[in-house]
Amino acid sequence: xxxxxxxxxxxxxxxxxxxxxxxxxxxxxxxxxxxxxxxxxxxxxxxxxxxxxxxxxxxxxxxxxxxxxxxxxxxxxxxxxxxxxxxxxxxxxxxxxxxxxxxxxxxxxxxxxxxxxxxxxxxxxxxxxxxxxxxxxxxxxxxxxxxxxxxxxxxxxxxxxxxxxxxxxxxxxxxxxxxxxxxxxxxxxxxxxxxxxxxxxxxxxxxxxxxxxxxxxxxxxxxxxxxxxxxxxxxxxxxxxxxxxxxxxxxxxxxxxxxxxxxxxxxxxxxxxxxxxxxxxxxxxxxxxxxxxxxxxxxxxxxxxx
Numbered sequence: 001x002x003x004x005x006x007x008x009x010x011x012x013x014x015x016x017x018x019x020x021x022x023x024x025x026x027x028x029x030x031x032x033x034x035x036x037x038x039x040x041x042x043x044x045x046x047x048x049x050x051x052x053x054x055x056x057x058x059x060x061x062x063x064x065x066x067x068x069x070x071x072x073x074x075x076x077x078x079x080x081x082x083x084x085x086x087x088x089x090x091x092x093x094x095x096x097x098x099x100x101x102x103x104x105x106x107x108x109x110x111x112x113x114x115x116x117x118x119x120x121x122x123x124x125x126x127x128x129x130x131x132x133x134x135x136x137x138x139x140x141x142x143x144x145x146x147x148x149x150x151x152x153x154x155x156x157x158x159x160x161x162x163x164x165x166x167x168x169x170x171x172x173x174x175x176x177x178x179x180x181x182x183x184x185x186x187x188x189x190x191x192x193x194x195x196x197x198x199x200x201x202x203x204x205x206x207x208x209x210x211x212x213x214x215x216x217x218x219x220x221x222x223x224x225x226x227x228x229x230x231x232x233x234x235x236x237x238x239x240x241x242x243x244x245x246x247x248x249x250x251x252x253x254x255x256x257x258x259x260x261x262x263x264x265x266x267x268x269x270x271x272x273x274x275x276x277x278x279x280x281x282x283x284x285x286x287x288x289x290x291x292x293x294x295x296x297x298x299x300x301x302x303x304x305x306x
Contacts, residue, residue: 011169011192012185012201015304021296023188023243025288029278030239032285033232033271036158036181036204037079037250038093038119039109041101042068046124052161054124068253072102075256080108082265086272091115091282093158093181093249095123096142099149110150115281117156117181118142126163135165139175155283156202158182173197179286187235187244189289191298200289202282203245207231210254225263232271239276245285 025032044065046054055061083090092109094116099106109116120127120138127135143154157172158181172180173194180192181204192199206212208231213224228248235244255264271277 012190013301013305015301019300019304020242021300023293025243025278030276031236031244031246032278032280033246034280034282034285035083035088035090035248035250036093037090037252039076039098039105040095040119040123041098043122043124046122049126049128051128052126071251071253071256072105075252076105078256078261079250079252082261082268086268088268088279089114089281091117093117093119095119095121096145097121099145106149115283116146116150116152117282118154119158120160123160126161127159127165128163132167135168136171139171143175155179155286156181169199170195173199179282189285191301200286202286203247205247205249208247209249210251214254221260221263225267228267229270
């Protein structure tokens with residue numbers, strides 16, 4: 001069978017574990033663990049997108065809307081308490097419009113030195129079918145909104161509903177975004193191929209994402225807690241050779257339900273009970289990787305490709 005260039009989107013090159021330079025995390029930690037709470041706002045009646053509709057039921061879909069609103073009213077407080085008690089800071093996957101809708105949530109996160117990265121303006125507005133200029137405006141709006149409300153530089157990106165265009169990664173690098181969570185291909189940060197500047201993929205996770213666990217796979221809370229611990233154990237063991245990354249993506253309307261919070265909190269206590277783990281943020285992982293591992297990894301990838 002001949003190779004078809006159209007079968008590969010061309011965002012990254014292949015390099016197996018055993019041909020990579022060693023990643024060393026601070027204090028020789030075997031694994032970097034970061035938590036990405038998706039703090040979102042779902043519009044009741046967003047502008048229509050020809051590719052995808054946000055609600056599965058006809059409007060008014062008060063069931064789905066109010067269920068998601070639970071996270072911004074009650075769920076985030078339980079989630080934050082569990083993270084506080086285990087010593088985790090969050091990297092907020094933020095619909096930046098939430099800064100206007102619920103500034104009190106932003107204030108509590110900022111008070112704890114949590115990172116804020118962009119998950120688009122609203123989680124009901126997708127970039128499918130947008131022009132480059134339209135998508136660029138979303139990036140610029142996110143950068144300015146996060147700076148205005150938190151004083152932070154925007155370092156990371158997760159597109160709303162993981163919607164992308166062929167030029168999305170180029171636009172992110174063009175505007176100084178350091179990492180994307182839209183790629184799910186590895187357990188270590190990896191260089192992404194862009195036209196100018198630099199961009200890396202940050203290990204995110206569909207398997208550890210509570211949306212997949214609860215809404216798709218219909219697993220019970222105890223099973224989710226065990227999944228988190230098993231993921232940690234395996235990546236920590238592999239981290240003996242080269243530092244790995246584990247992400248726990250969350251949604252307060254799911255993990256913050258009263259009957260689900262304790263298994264999640266117990267899993268966080270389990271992770272925090274190890275002394276060879278780096279409890280950190282997406283931004284800190286990216287900065288450490290750029291400063292200590294990016295050039296060596298890029299060179300190794302070029303050699304492997306050749």
